[in-house]
Amino acid sequence: MHAIVVREPGDPDVLEWTEVPDPAPKPGEVLIDVVASAVNRADVMQRMGFYPPPPGASPYPGLEVSGRVAELGPDVTGLNVGDEVCALLAGGGYAERVAVPAAQVLPVPRGVDVVDAAGLPEVACTVWSNVFMLAGLREGETLLVHGGGSGIGTHAIQLAKARGARVVTTVGSAEKAARCRELGADVTVNYREDDFAEHGPYDVILDVIGAKYLARNVDALAVGGRLMVIGLQGGAKAELDIGKLLRKRALVHPTSLRSRPPAEKAEIVAGVRENVWPLLESGAVRPVVDRRFPMPDAASAHRLLEESGHVGKILLTV
Template identity: 85%
Template structure:
């Protein structure tokens, strides 16, 4: 088969569409003929040499795919060849075929195009595990989403609104602010012109910036608030005001998804299927796709992501 390989750490031009060995479905795994994958910031970090795949994962980038079941390993039930599915991966999604534990495979939601479904697994599992399972956002509370125009942001806005929350997001342009309001955001704060702290307090904050926003995030939390840190785009080291955190009886929780054990991922995937998939099938939540790029041209897709002009997901199609 073909896959995107990283010749060496570097800029987008190190990505190469090359012949690689075919995967096989081991016990408990599903073999998928890939129709699309999606580009995530983690893929860029892996390309740069800062985020190696977990032990046992394929060396190719790609944390999510959609496609059709091509084969089943021993012990897998409930699926058959030809079924349209999407899946959460530890790596290897930029390829024509992947083998993935059955517990990380989801049916394509009714009413969602099989290609567009490639943009769902990573963001759906990230949002659901952080905002709802760990962050415990409930109806009537306020969620702040940093990066409202990102794949994670666009889905978090919709899911939180569908569950009865008030949603504020940060964006870098009026165009992105308008798109986020269309998706249900009650307020879009342009971080180039305004301070999001002034629009608080927030019961849950979903943050991908890390150190750069830590002090202001804690200031912006409501009493009993929960700060969920899922990225380090603004650095990894900062001082934390424990006194303020104590006075607010607040929580700071940093998480990642890729390196979790398969059993944990399976539990998150099961919760997503039970709680979020009905919202997709009803149309209350929908995947937001910025554009589709041929997988062989993954370098162009990476450059588009790094320019940060997109809203929603950038897909790679086979």
């Protein structure tokens, strides 16, 4: 098969479409003929040499795919060869085939294009596990989503609104603000012109920035608020005012998805199938895709992501 390999850490031009050995499914795994993958910030970090795959994971980038089941490994039930599926990966999505634990495989939701489904597993699992499983966002509460135009942002806006929350999001342009309002955001805050903390308090904050926003995020939390940190685009080290957290009885919870044990990923995927997939099939939540690139042109897709000019997911098609 062919896959995108990282020749050496560097800019997007180090991504190379080349022939590599075919994977084989181990017990409990399925082999997927890939139709599409999606580009995530973690892929960019891996390309630059800052985010190596977990032990035992594929060395190729790509944390999610869609496609068709090509082969079942031993001890796999509930799936059949030819099923259209999408899957959450620890790596290996930028390829023509990938082996993945069966418990991390989801059916393509009814009414969703099989290519567009490639952009669902990572965002759905990230948003569901952080905003709902861990932070426990409830109907009537207010969620602040940083980066509303991102793949995670566009999904979080829709899912939170569908479950009865009020949603505020930060954006970097008027165009992105308009798109986020179309998706259901109640308030958009242009971070270049305004301070999101002044529009609080927020019961839950989903943050991809990290250190740069930590103090203002804590300021903006409501009493009993929950700050979920899932990215470090603004740095990893900052001072935390524990006294303020005590007074607010608030929580700061950093998390990652890629390195979680398979059993935890399986629990998250099961929750997504039960709670998120029906909303996708009803149309209450939909995939938001900015554009598609042929997988051999992954470098162009990475450049677009790094420019932050997109809204929603960027897909790579085989």
